[in-house]
Amino acid sequence: MKDLSYMGDKYRIKVVIVEDDGTIRQGYHYLINTSDACMVVGSYPSAEEALKRISIDNPDVVLLDIGLPGISGIEAIPKIKKAVRDVQIIMLTVYESEDCLFNALSKGAAGFMTKNTDAGKVIESIIEVMDGGGPMSMKIARMVISSFQKNDDSPLSKRETQILEHIAEGKSRGRIANELFIDLETVKTHVKNIYFKLNVHSRADAISAAKRNKFI
Secondary structure (H helix, E strand, O other), X not given: OOOOOEEOOEEOEEEEEEOOOHHHHHHHHXXXXXXXXXXXXXXXXXXXXXXXXXXXXXOOEEEEEOOOOOOOHHHHHHHHHHHOOOOEEEEEEOOOOHHHHHHHHHOOOOEEEEOOOOHHHHHHHHXXXXXXXXXXXXXXXXXXXXXXXXXXXOOOOHHHHHHHHHHHOOOOHHHHHHHHOOOHHHHHHHHHHHHHHHOOOOHHHHHHHXXXXXXX
């Protein structure tokens, strides 16, 4: 059970900031502490420093920079969640990256914001994540939506796309043949055609090209 922090009779959300840029870290610290809804209980320049005390800080929410020196923000997510039960983590970044976004979310991040997010929105996001929401800046939200929209101009046939999706999941050609009820030689032919159409020569390059162009 988390210890409650109060200002008068009002509960204040306990926040830890993990950000290596001192100016940005201090800016968040000031912003959060001027809010009646939140309070900073810890502020650290690295994941290593934060992990030494985060169980003592016992935050409700962690604002976690992705591009930290040493242990990266993404690597720190499971370590923080192991140290503090039920903590909510909002990732901070200066750039939008689809790979970083989904990697962070898959490890347990609850929200994702760019560092130029409006000050008021930062506080709203902290409150929102405590209410069970998944706050994201507008650019990040658009990226998520876009990632689910496949390219209608894909050169791959429906069957080739299906096979490439299985390949991207790490399945062998034999397993793909069994699951799709086709023979192994047919799978090999489709793979050969996939490589030709995408102008690649390996499984990794095929997956990379397909994801980059939203064919899968």
